Amino acid sequence: MDIEKLSATDRVFFDIEGGALMMHIGALMVFEGGGLVSPDGSLDAATLTRLLEAGVSQVPRFRQVVREVAGLGAVWVDDERFRIEHHVSHTAVPHPGDDAQLMRLMGRIFSQPLDRRHPLWEASLVEGLSGGRFAILFKLHHAMVDGVAGIGLLASVFRTEPGDLSLSPAAWSPRHAPNTLQIATALASDSARSVAHALHDLRGSLGHGAQAKDIAGGLVHTLRDGLRPASPSSINPAEVGPHRTYTSTRLDLARAKEARKALGGTLNDVALAVVTGALRRYLARRGDPVEAMKDFRALVPVDLRPRMGEDGVGNHISLVLVHLPLSEPDARARFEAVHRACEHLKHDSHEIEGAAFIERVGDLGGPNVVTAVFRIASMLRAFNVTITNVPGPQVPIYVGRSRMTEIHAVVPLFTHQGVGVAIVSYDGGMYVGLYADPDAVPDVEALAADVQQSFEDLCAAAGHGR
Structure with a gap:
């Protein structure tokens, strides 16, 4: 079946x-x-x-x-x-x-x-x-x-x-x-096939020492960061409440691309740097010691489709931790630090490969090792915030004859997490959605204003201010 x-x-x-x-x-x-x-x-x-x-x-x-x-x-x-x-x-x-x-x-x-x-x-x-x-x-x-x-x-x-x-x-x-x-029989058969494929792949990896070393190194980096707490902050409560608030703000995509080009990075670097600057402003206003936050981390999904040749619905992502330079007061220096962190993840640390390997083990069936690792990381507060950045269509979308004028996205809150940031681009705009626990972040609209100001600061640093 x-x-x-x-x-x-x-x-x-x-x-x-x-x-x-x-x-x-x-x-x-x-x-x-x-x-x-x-x-x-x-x-x-x-x-x-x-x-x-x-x-x-x-x-x-x-x-x-x-x-x-x-x-x-x-x-x-x-x-x-x-x-x-x-x-x-x-x-x-x-x-x-x-x-x-x-x-x-x-x-x-x-x-x-x-x-x-x-x-x-x-x-x-x-x-x-x-x-x-x-x-x-x-x-x-x-x-x-x-x-x-x-x-x-x-x-x-x-x-x-x-x-x-x-x-x-x-x-x-x-x-x-x-x-x-019937479902149990089919799942057991699928697990047996998955184990056979995994053993075959493992033999292939061991035959390529560099690949095995990369995966092993990635596992070490992934577990090291995932099993120790990030910097404490006032947006990371002991527990998440049952209520949610939401707001969103639009950034001009053309200006974001100009900043990316001038500063020498990616649009994702721009997005992460803008959110980092906004969180720094917001937390400083609340009295958090932002200068001392040397290990503030974001949980960031990485799309594996281009790497793995996968497609379709479901989750084809690797969840990795990105260190955000919240203690850095200068917008350009923050961007450069974000860019270095992302380049390190993509090319040097192999954490994406390490996280993907853990997920591959989880796909073998039985108790989900990925769930176990994620639960421990969440309980230990291994990350302060989740940030997603998804490229959307750059042409108008319609239902019937009605044109969509804007789109605002939501990412869920995890344990100890007071706000999640979901960014989606559409038809010339970057929409930054802020989904919050009002007990931890009672003024999410103020954080949205900080996003706008952080974007202006970054554009000015790139020589494209208003």
Whole structure:
């Protein structure tokens, strides 16, 4: 029997979820009315739901649930009772709603966990926005997708040109769900094959001493940083509360590219340097000893698709720790330190290879070693903040005839983590989303202002200030 097994990294996000730790990612997308909003501001939710279902019908994962077998793993199976009404809801902000009201709604909706009995996603259709706009709040479990795959899924649901409002979902017949014994047998067989492949690869690696040395060195670096605490700060609480707040700010992508070119790095270096500067400003204002924070770390997902030739949904990432120069007061020097840290990760430390090796071991089946390592790292506060940076489409996206004007992303909070940063680029903008525990970060809008100021400081250092 063919199965679609959750990878070791997929399972991490499923395993560690519980209580106030909710492992969903997502996006807030704002659209022009485009014939879906009437002059009084009401939204044609029925037509929009049908358009979403037409897009969802192209991606099997949207109609699948997770089935676990203790000690062996978990698989995706078709949900024989799938109904779009279980996943799409219709809500509103008081007309004419502004961005602040929309962000507050985002925080409330994302404070609720997904129902594991159903496919692991929800969409909230929001009417009442000023200017005849509407919004879609997409929430997807991190076990289902990583950030890159999430953008790919949204691209499958939406279109790059205005479309027909009469689209209907494709016909679908769910595959019969296997029973627990069938799933257990298939998982055991898959584990046996994985072990055989791993032994073959291991023999190949040992035959190439340099490759084996790189992996071993990467493991040492990964475990060294992952098993010791990062610098303490006031945004790293003893425990994460149950509530969430959200805000986002837009940076000009063309200016970010100019800064990257002038300073000699990558767009990811720009993003990390801007966030580092913003966190420094924010923490200094709160009285944190930022000059003494010599080991402030970010958990950063690295896309393995280009390296491994992998594709599709699921998590094809390696989770690595990046040292952020929070103690550095100069914007240009911060950028250069971030650039050195990223280059070291990519070319010298082999931590990406080390983390990927741990994940490969986890994929052999049985108790998930990746979950165990991640839980220990989280409990020890091995990182202060999660920062993701996902390149999105640089052309307009449409649902029906409605153009998406902006997109704001969400990354989950882990143990001891008061704020997560999700950056996504779209159609000339870099949108920096800030998802926070209000008990630890009660003024997330102030941090958004710090992001803007940090960006201006970096552009000025690159000779491209306003």
